[in-house]
Amino acid sequence: GEDVEQSLFLSVREGDSSVINCTYTDSSSTYLYWYKQEPGAGLQLLTYIFSNMDMKQDQRLTVLLNKKDKHLSLRIADTQTGDSAIYFCAESDRTGANNLFFGTGTRLTVIP
Amino acid sequence: ETGVTQTPRHLVMGMTNKKSLKCEQHLGHNAMYWYKQSAKKPLELMFVYSLEERVENNSVPSRFSPECPNSSHLFLHLHTLQPEDSALYLCASSQEGTGGNPDTQYFGPGTRLTVL
Numbered sequence: 734g735e736d737v738e739q740s741l742f743l744s745v746r747e748g749d750s751s752v753i754n755c756t757y758t759d760s761s762s763t764y765l766y767w768y769k770q771e772p773g774a775g776l777q778l779l780t781y782i783f784s785n786m787d788m789k790q791d792q793r794l795t796v797l798l799n800k801k802d803k804h805l806s807l808r809i810a811d812t813q814t815g816d817s818a819i820y821f822c823a824e825s826d827r828t829g830a831n832n833l834f835f836g837t838g839t840r841l842t843v844i845p
Numbered sequence: 846e847t848g849v850t851q852t853p854r855h856l857v858m859g860m861t862n863k864k865s866l867k868c869e870q871h872l873g874h875n876a877m878y879w880y881k882q883s884a885k886k887p888l889e890l891m892f893v894y895s896l897e898e899r900v901e902n903n904s905v906p907s908r909f910s911p912e913c914p915n916s917s918h919l920f921l922h923l924h925t926l927q928p929e930d931s932a933l934y935l936c937a938s939s940q941e942g943t944g945g946n947p948d949t950q951y952f953g954p955g956t957r958l959t960v961l
Binding site for chain 2: 737741766768773774775776777778781821833834835836837838
């Protein structure tokens with residue numbers, strides 16, 4: 734089945750850039766997503782990218798997709814303490830999100 | 846974001862108890878989901894309801910019983926659970942068939958379940 738992998742932890746200093754990486758195995762992935770989960774809260778959709786795109790930028794967030802290597806990354810510019818959370822990578826294999834496969838999540842800690 | 850609400854937010858129950866988790870979505874969506882989130886494991890999809898019909902049941906034990914009375918409400922009935930069922934149970938909803946755009950799932954805050 735599909736496998737989505739992420740490193741478990743990342744620490745950065747406030748003001749630096751954070752880069753959270755994700756690899757996946759399903760070559761038929763159609764959409765790839767980044768979700769954020771703050772303590773005690775559910776998952777919040779941050780952004781998504783269609784598989785025929787290489788990059789998507791949304792304010793401080795930049796998503797890079799290397800489809801050949803099946804590698805997805807999320808860059809957060811000027812990281813703030815409020816960005817501390819768990820970030821989940823997810824992929825679906827068609828337009829419908831019924832089959833949404835998540836990674837284990839990366840816990841980002843921002844050090845003041 | 847209060848599009849998807851879940852109650853209760855926290856639940857402690859004994860192995861012989863029967864309880865229900867409730868999810869309500871206020872987004873006009875036509876699909877709803879139950880996920881289980883355990884520590885250091887990927888989110889596990891448990892159940893999917895599309896247009897109030899169950900479309901997926903990923904080999905979930907029968908001690909978990911979903912119910913979707915209408916497109917806005919989803920329940921997860923629990924009985925004779927095990928301590929290993931302790932986890933965060935997340936509900937999500939999406940609008941299927943948006944034609945060209947991803948059917949993005951929107952999540953509730955979850956119910957933190959502890960089974961003693």
